[in-house]
Amino acid sequence: MVWNNNNGSGGAGSPLDRPRTADELPRFARDTTPENPWPVSLLSQHFHDAVERWPAAWIEGQIIEINARRTGTVYLTLRDSFQEVSISALGFGAFAQKARAFQQGDRVVMHGQADLWVKSTRLSFRADDIRRIGSGGIKEQIDELRKKLKGEGLFDESNKVPIPEFPTTIGIVCGPGARAEGDIITNVNLRWPIVHFAVKYAHVQGPQCPTEVVQAIQELDADPAVDVIIVARGGGSFEDLIGFSDERVVRATAACVTPIISAVGHEDDWTLIDLASDMRASTPTDAAKRVVPDVREQQQLVASAIGTMSMRMRAMVDNESRLIEGYVNRPSLTHPQTMVESHERDIADAVRAMRIGLTRIVDDAQMHVEKLKATLTALSPQSTLDRGYAVLQNASGHVVDDAGDVHVGDELTITLRHGTVVAQAQATHV
Structure with a gap:
């Protein structure tokens, strides 16, 4: 057998610069030296050979993840019923067919043997039999907690707070160095570059997770500059995400005054924080896309609004111009004297009628005076x-x-x- 370990670390002509035969390699691990080490492949093969000699066993635990999408193959993650310990398992053929009847949360016993995949030196459990022994305790506890909190109204739609359309500061709760943080910041900056971020780091799995996540949420909620909070974590197994179904985390989320978005796991993953949050995003990237608008879309909306306003203003100006033109062409403005001609005629007619009437009145009065004069004259002593x-x-x-x-x-x-x-x-x- 020829072993290739060309890692470029040796000098010119070094044995490490070429594949070595089995005779050139140390027989035992204790015989290896910096000048004559084992190739990784040889060590992995020794591990595999050792694991193959391990006896088969029955193991017991709870299924926290199951993937039966590939025909003839099933991948499972089995968690210890009492401790934070889990193991990856896989099976083929008849076992895969039988395992398709199981689901996440089932407690099972499984028979199989340890197996090591040489290419990645990864240890797993290759199973050949599986039997159900009951529903998972953790799943039942989470379901009971869900019912309890729902009865208290923590998940009611009336408690949901609208997400602000144009946030200026986004609070992020995530693990230190987590990819979720980069996904959120990158996608938010691409869509709405003027946003600021307030990041609080917390363990996002394990026993420290609930306490630190609650503290991070409360600190961001107390910050008046923060407009919206995103609780983010990448995908993981049921066991990895269980901290986000902790009662303390759910209650802190429901009590949060600042709008809060849950972005835990992938689209198929559900935790109780999703029910208590004001918005559930399928992934951290989805949360980034939903928490801020797209600047290009907003620019298009503004441009469209400006175009609509300009069109309406031009229409208003055109209408007013037509009205003014109509006024200008009216006879009252082109020949303003026509406005008084009819009134002049009315006044002239009135004056003429008044003169005729006054003349008649004077004539009648004069005749009456003459009659009275004649009467007085006839009755006077002088006559x-x-x-x-x-x-x-x-x-x-x-x-x-x-x-x-x-x-x-x-x-x-x-x-x-x-x-x-x-x-x-x-x-x-x-």
Whole structure:
């Protein structure tokens, strides 16, 4: 057998620069040296040979992940029922067909043997039999917690807070150095570059996860600059994501005043934080796309709005221009005197009617005066005098109309048509 370990570390002519035969390699691990090491492939093969000698065994645990998409092959992750320990398992043929009847959360016993894949020196459990022993305790606990919290109203739609359309600062809860952080920041900056970020790191799996996630949410919620919070974690097994179904995390999410988005796992992964959050995103990248608008789309909307406003303003100006043109062409403006001609005619007619009426009134009054004058003239004493009569008055000026009132010797005044005569009574006859 020829072993190739050309890693470029040796000098010119070094045995490490060419494949070595089995005779050139140390027989035992204790015989290896820096100048004559084992190739990785040889060590992996030794591991494989050792694992093959291990006996088969029955193991017990809970299925926290199962993948039966490939025909004839099933991949499982089995978790210890009492400790935070899990193992990868796979099976083929009849086992794969039998395992398709199982689902996440089932407690099972499984028979098989340890197996090591040489190409990646990865240890797994190759199973050949599986049997159900009951439903998973963890899954039942989570389902009971879901029912309890739902009964308290923590998942009600009325408690959901709208996500702001144009956030200025986005809070992120994620693991230190996690890919989810980079995915969110990169995609948000591509869509809406003016956003700021407030990042709080926390363990996103394991026993420290719930406490640190709760603390991170509360700190970001207390920051008045933060407009929205994204709790993010990449995909993982049921066991990896179980911390986001912890009651403390769910209650902290429901109590958060700041709008909060859950972006835990992949699209098929569900945790209780998804039910308590204001929005559930299928992945951290999906959260980034949903938390901010696309600047290009907004620019198009603004351009469209400007175009619509310009069109409407031009239409308004055109309408007003047409109205002004209509006003300008009206006779009242082209020949303004026409506006007063009809009123002038009315005034002239009124003046003429007034003159005629006044003339008639004056004529009638004049005729009436003449009639009164004639009447007065006919009844006046002067008319009587003009007919030859005279008016006799005594010394006191009283008219004498009875001879018995005159005594001989009384002085009398006689008024004639023209002038008066003063006489003295010589005799009276009654």
